[in-house]
Each structure stands twice: as structure tokens, then as C-alpha cells.
Amino acid sequence: MVALLVVALVVAVGWLTALLVAQRTAAARATSAAEALEGSATGADERPGGLDTALDRLERAVDRAVDARRRTARSEDRLAWALGAIGHGVVIFDERGEVTYRNDPAASFLAARHSDALVEEAITALADDALRGRVATRELELFGPPRRMLSVKAMPLEDPARPSGALVVVEDTSERRRLENVRRDFVANISHELKTPVGALALLAETLLDEQDPEVARRLATRLANEAFRVGSTIDDLLELSRLEVSPTGVRGEEVAVGKVLAEANERVRPAAEQRGIAIQLGDVAPGLVVAGERRQLVSAVTNLVDNAVKYSEPGSTVDVRARATGHWIDVMVRDHGMGIPRRDLERIFERFYRVDRARSRDTGGTGLGLAIVRHVASNHRGEVRVESREGAGSTFTLRLPSDPPTPATSPGRAPPGPGAGAPIKESR
Secondary structure (H helix, E strand, C coil), X not given: CHHHHHHHHHHHHHHHHHHHHHHHHHHHHHHHHHHHHHCCCCCCCCCCCCHHHHHHHHXXXXXXHHHHHHHHHHXXXXXXXXXXXXXXXXXXXXXXXXXXXXXXXXXXXXXXXXHHHHHHHHHHXXXXXXXXXXXXXXXXXXXXXXXXXXXXXXXXXXXXXXCCEEEEEEEECHHHHHHHHHHHHHHHHHHHHHHHHHHHHHHHHHHHHCCCCHHHHHHXXXXXXXXXXXHHHXXXXXXXXXXXXXXXXXXXXXXXXXXXXXXXXXXHHHHHHHHHCCEEEECCCCCCCEEEECHHHHHHHHXXXXXXXXXXXXXXXXXXXXEEEECCXXXXXXXXXXXXXXXXXXXXXXXXXXXXXHHHHHHHCCCCCHHHHHHHHHHHCCCEEEEEEECCCXXXXXXXXXXXXXXXXXXXXXXXXXXXXXXXXXXXX
């Protein structure tokens, strides 16, 4: 009986000992896990007080790890949004050459169009060079439509000697190239436009000094006056264009009668039209037809359109000037029956100093700035200017202006919705 009791006591003590060892082992493992997640293996000021304390530390460490992962995910989302908003195509490759990220602008190159396929081929080829540790660039000219110029650049990530991936950036440089061409043409044209009459003025003045015949001197003086007027017109147009560009949204919202604008423009151009034998036919305009804007700018725009039509019309022909209301829009149309505009020139006629026929422009004395002024006036009034033309059949320019005054809901430079708000340049069939 005593032996049986001793055996039972030994078994109980062994069981309690095993339970205590297991509890301490679990607490130690939980403590080690918590310390590992907290970033330290030993040395905590708080001594583990058992399994519950270790589990609390483990829970807090897990919460911190989850929060850190959540913050990392938010940072990745912000980075992805920022890369998608910059406008450039961005493609990231890993060290195996697999695409790990592609923003929305770069995703457009996966389309089936031939031009997009050329861009995607360039991205892949340059990424292979970057994965070999080289920075590579390529310029692409896509004839479209629309015509585009793209710059593709690839560079290795981290150490070029042992790249862990590649970054490819695709930038659309079409607008920048266009502005560079406009700037270059502007400098060349303004130099030519001013140099020619100034040189003529100097030559005429030198000749006039030694001229004794009154009749010849009178002709030379007339030429001097004409060349001086040409220089003054060019400078005036440049100043007008500069003023329009400095404050593109600074037009006053006063009510301007369209009929009075057309009548004043007609009076300004009528002497030149009569000299060329061209009749300006001014259509009837409703008395209540008004537009919100700046009267001086509107008169300048219509005057340039009518003057342009007179200069490029044949003697004995007519120029029709009309105005009508169409929904939320007021259209001022100037139609001539002259030489027309070739298709290749339609996209450039609103550029400064650009002329379709330079020889004819020298005869008519134009500065090449009139249509550029019209375009800026239209933009300032939240409108647009259109042209329909066919070679040999004349041209029709339409200055489209909103009839409603600007409101806080309508941002400057953007016209209200209305019919026919399509491309600003059209070609009639």
C-alpha cells in the first residue's frame, strides 16, 4: 500500500515538473518571437513575467508590423499615383527583364496600332541595354495621325555594375519641339521683317539727300513714307500681340454690339478694299446681337480677318461679312473668293509671320501677325477661330464667341458647351 502511494506521488511530481517546463518553454519562445519582431534579441528592460506577458508583447509587435506594412502600402499607392500623374510613360523592369510596373501613359503603348508597337519595341530594346548597365536613349518620330515626337530613355537601377532592374521613361516632346520651331521662326522672321524696310529706309534717305529733281524727290519721299508705315504696322502688331499674351484672361465682360464691331472693322478696311476694287458686303445684324468681351480686341480681330480676306482676294471680287447666333454661340464669318489655302498650310496659318504666299504678301504689305492676333483674341474671349478653305475656291474664317458672360463655373479660356465645338481647323470637301 505504501509502495503504491510512493509511485503515485512520483508520477504526480513528474507531471507537474513537465507542465512547468512546458509553460516556461512556451513563455521563452513567445518572448523570443516578440523580441525578434521588436528588433532586439535581448536586453529588454521589462522582464518576462510569464506566458501572458510574452503573448502581450507578441501581440503588440504584430500590430506594429501590420501598421508598418499598411504605411508601406499607402506609400506605394501614392508613388504609383504620382508616377501616373506626371504625364510621362514610366516602365520598371526587374533584374530578369520582367515588367514590374507600368503607369497609365505607358500602358497606352500596348495598343495594336503600328506607331504604338514601335514605341513598345523601343522600350524593350532600351531596357535590355539598361540591364547590362548602360544608359540608352532613342528619339522616335511618329507620323500619326497625330504626328508626335517621343524621347525614350532607359537607365539601370541602383548600381550600374550590377543592376537590380531598369527604368524606362517615355516623354512626348512634340509640343516642346513645336515651340522651339515657332521661336526659331519668330526670330528669323522678325529679323527679316524689320531688316528689309529699315534697309530700304536707309537707302531711300541716302538717295534723297543727293536728288535735285523735285519729282524724283517726291517719289522717293513717298517710298520713304510707305516703308516707315510698314515698320510702324509691324511694331504695332507686335505690341498688340504681346499685350494679348501678357494678360490672356484680362478681358472686361462688357456687352458689345456685334453690329457695331462689324461696322467699325468695315470702315477701317474699306479704303484698302476700294483701292483694290474689292467690295465688302456687310450682312444685316440683329440689333440685339451682343457678345460679352472687350470691344477694342473684338474690333481688332474682325478687322484683321476682313483685311486678310481683302489682301488675298482677286480684284473685282467680293468679301462677305456675316454674323449669326447659334445656341450659346455667336459666329462672325468672313468669306472671300480668292486663292484659297493649301491643306499643308492650314495648321500653320495662325502662327506669327507665317504666310501661305510670301511673294503676294510682299505686294500687299502684310505683317504676318494678323491671324495670330485673331487666335489670341478668340482665346481671351473663351472662343475659337476656324477656317474652311479649298484652293481656288476661297476661304471662310469663323470667329466663334460665347454669347453668355463669364461665370464662376466657367473657367477662363474655356468656352461653354454648344453645338459644333469640334476641332478649330477644318477643310471643306
